[in-house]
Amino acid sequence: xxxxxxxxxxxxxxxxxxxxxxxxxxxxxxxxxxxxxxxxxxxxxxxxxxxxxxxxxxxxxxxxxxxxxxxxxxxxxxxxxxxxxxxxx
Amino acid sequence: xxxxxxxxxxxxxxxxxxxxxxxxxxxxxxxxxxxxxxxxxxxxxxxxxxxxxxxxxxxxxxxxxxxxxxxxxxxxxxxxxxxxxxxxxxxxxxxxxxxxxxxxxxxxxxxxxxxxxxxxxxxxxxxxxxxxxxxxxxxxxxxxxxxxxxxxxxxxxxxxxxxxxxxxxxxxxxxxxxxxxxxxxxxxxxxxxxxxxxxxxxxxxxxxxxxxxxxxxxxxxxxxxxxxxxxxxxxxxxxxxxxxxxxxxxxxxxxxxxxxxxxxxxxxxxxxxxxxxxxxxxxxxxxxxxxxxxxxxxxxxxxxxxxxxxxxxxxxxxxxxxxxxxxxxxxxxxxxxxxxx
Numbered sequence: 001x002x003x004x005x006x007x008x009x010x011x012x013x014x015x016x017x018x019x020x021x022x023x024x025x026x027x028x029x030x031x032x033x034x035x036x037x038x039x040x041x042x043x044x045x046x047x048x049x050x051x052x053x054x055x056x057x058x059x060x061x062x063x064x065x066x067x068x069x070x071x072x073x074x075x076x077x078x079x080x081x082x083x084x085x086x087x088x089x
Numbered sequence: 090x091x092x093x094x095x096x097x098x099x100x101x102x103x104x105x106x107x108x109x110x111x112x113x114x115x116x117x118x119x120x121x122x123x124x125x126x127x128x129x130x131x132x133x134x135x136x137x138x139x140x141x142x143x144x145x146x147x148x149x150x151x152x153x154x155x156x157x158x159x160x161x162x163x164x165x166x167x168x169x170x171x172x173x174x175x176x177x178x179x180x181x182x183x184x185x186x187x188x189x190x191x192x193x194x195x196x197x198x199x200x201x202x203x204x205x206x207x208x209x210x211x212x213x214x215x216x217x218x219x220x221x222x223x224x225x226x227x228x229x230x231x232x233x234x235x236x237x238x239x240x241x242x243x244x245x246x247x248x249x250x251x252x253x254x255x256x257x258x259x260x261x262x263x264x265x266x267x268x269x270x271x272x273x274x275x276x277x278x279x280x281x282x283x284x285x286x287x288x289x290x291x292x293x294x295x296x297x298x299x300x301x302x303x304x305x306x307x308x309x310x311x312x313x314x315x316x317x318x319x320x321x322x323x324x325x326x327x328x329x330x331x332x333x334x335x336x337x338x339x340x341x342x343x344x345x346x347x348x349x350x351x352x353x354x355x356x357x358x359x360x361x362x363x364x365x366x367x368x369x370x371x372x373x374x375x376x377x378x379x380x381x382x383x384x385x386x387x388x389x390x391x392x393x394x395x396x397x398x399x400x401x402x403x404x405x406x407x408x409x410x411x412x413x414x415x416x417x418x419x420x421x422x423x424x425x426x427x428x429x430x
Contacts, residue, residue, distance in 0.1 A: 042412035046243045047264035063235070063261060066243045 005078060008057075012077050015052050020045060031074035046071065053077065059084040100396055104386040112329045112373060116337035119330075120156065123322050127160035130295075130320045137295040137319070139165035141288045143281055144195070145352060146183030148344060149323065152331050153299035155338045156322050158191055168195045169288060171281045173204050175355040183344055190341055196288065200280050207280070212273035219266040221250050221258050228252050231354035232262065232270065234366055244366070244405065251356060274353060278314025295319040301328045303372055307406065308413020309364050316416055327373040367392075367402060375402045 009031065017023055020040050027040055035041035041049060049071060050061045059081065065071075070080040100106075131137055140157045144150045157166045170184045188195035204210060210226070217224045224230070230250045246267060250258045262270070285296045298318025300310055305324040310316035323331055328349075335345050349369060350359060365372045371392040378388050385399040394402065422430075 036408065036411075039411065043244055043408075044264070044267070044412075046245065047262070047267060051264045063245075066245055068243070071243070 005082070008078050008081060009074060011056065012074050015049075015056075016040065016074070019048060019052070029074075031078075033074075034068065034072045036068065036072055041072075049077075053081060057081050057085065100386050100389045101384075104384045106390040107374070107378060107383065107387050108391045109329065109370065109374060112327050112377060114326075114330050114333060116334055119326075120159065120334065120337065123156050124160035127157055127297075127320065127322055131161065135295045135319050137289070137293055139167065139292060139294040140297045140320075141167050141169055141285050141292070141294045142297045142299065143285055143315075144168040144170050144184040144187065146180040146187065146344065147347065147349060147352075148328075148331055148335055148340070149299040149301050149304075151187050151340050151344050152335050152338060153297055153322055154187070154193065155191060155340060156334075157297055158193055159338070163191055163193045165294075166193050167288065167292065167294065168193050169285055170195055170197050171200045171284060172197075173199065173201045173277060174210065175353070177350075177352060177357075179347075180352055183347065186341055187344060198284055200277070200284065203280050204276055207276045209273050209276040213270060216266050216269035216273060217248060217250065219269065220248050220260040220262065223252075224250055225252070229354075229356035231356040231358040232267075233358065234364070244408075249356060275311045275314055277353060278311035282314050282317050289319075297322060298324075300324050301331050302326055303328050303365070303369060303376060306376060307364070307409045308416045310416065312416045327377060328369040329373045366405065367394075372402075375399065376406060379403055379406055 013031075016029075016035070020035075021027055027038055029035075029038045029040060035045070046066070050066070053059065054061055061084075065080070065084075068076070070076055127140075131140070139161065142150060142154045142157060144154060154166060154168055168184065168188045170181065170188075172181055185195065214224065214226050217230055228250050230248065232246045232248055234244050234246060246262045248258075248260050248262050248266065248270070252258070282296075288294070289296045296318050298315065298321045300315070300321055301323055302325055304310060305321070323334075326334070332345060348359060350357065367375070371388075371394070374388050374392055375385075375394075378385070385403045386396045388394060388399055389396060392399070
């Protein structure tokens with residue numbers, strides 16, 4: 001994994017831990033785990049997540065991007081943000 | 090959850106199909122069962138002398154009121170109509186039609202002033218302007234879910250506003266604007282519940298709530314608002330079954346034929362675009378199949394859904410159950426107070 005991938009990953013994990021888990025160890029998750037299935041994020045949480053990635057990574061999340069494939073795990077988010085940053089789509 | 094079908098447009102031959110007939114009930118015995126429940130609840134548990142029920146002119150509150158009247162007599166049931174600035178005229182007309190049809194007293198208590206005093210309308214306006222700065226208070230608006238049920242995506246609300254020239258603005262809601270608008274709008278359900286309990290205390294009555302099974306299961310209510318009640322006589326019935334009972338109870342045809350609406354936002358809004366994403370008949374069948382551990386594809390023939398759409402609805406049912414669990418919970422305590430709980 002490239003250095004900037006690691007930073008991206010850490011930034012997402014930090015946000016999830018602070019914002020959704022309040023830095024508690026109430027829920028354990030891996031980078032591949034579904035946020036929804038683990039009960040970390042609900043539909044309101046998705047809006048918070050979108051807000052975070054738009055502001056932090058200066059990308060626009062389009063309506064058609066609002067899918068679990070893009071947003072529902074640390075790994076999915078890393079791939080999605082990288083793709084948006086490089087190709088814009 | 091079964092794996093995704095290999096061909097999303099064709100139904101597997103080995104999956105048994107179900108039809109809407111699985112939801113048929115024996116109305117006479119069901120009415121008897123519910124009436125007996127209402128009587129016993131009032132006399133043995135709640136110890137109240139009658140029932141207050143908020144009327145919306147819709148099918149659920151009308152059926153609930155008719156069942157209460159049949160159980161304990163219409164003189165012991167009072168309908169409460171609580172319109173506000175955004176209530177449609179149809180709602181009042183149908184609530185009046187229904188109460189006079191039943192011979193039940195109807196209390197008309199307008200809540201516009203109370204809502205203004207809470208800042209409900211101003212707060213709504215501010216929330217809308219976060220997304221649509223040119224919004225004016227006389228423009229009708231609503232929030233709605235995406236119409237597309239063919240892809241598995243998140244259900245994110247959009248704000249829809251119509252200006253005086255019939256231009257329609259549609260914007261996906263942000264976290265802040267969504268919470269601000271919903272919090273302000275929930276004043277409506279909570280003020281109504283406050284008044285239901287005012288009248289209940291005044292007459293020593295209990296409060297009946299009127300969620301059907303779909304609404305109850307999927308958390309389609311406001312906590313401490315329309316979600317609160319002393320008894321919920323039709324919470325076990327699918328919406329199709331509520332319509333069956335309505336016919337059997339002789340509810341006026343106009344009420345039975347009315348499209349279910351939320352009557353919460355000034356722009357006309359169906360329950361489908363607000364919450365369920367499918368017409369209630371199809372949602373009922375999906376929920377029934379899921380509750381009875383059937384395969385998602387078992388509803389495809391009757392509903393016209395593709396296997397992928399059916400699977401998406403099944404997933405959505407689970408998601409809504411998870412995300413609205415909070416709505417059903419009472420206050421959490423560190424331990425059970427055994428003398429009370």
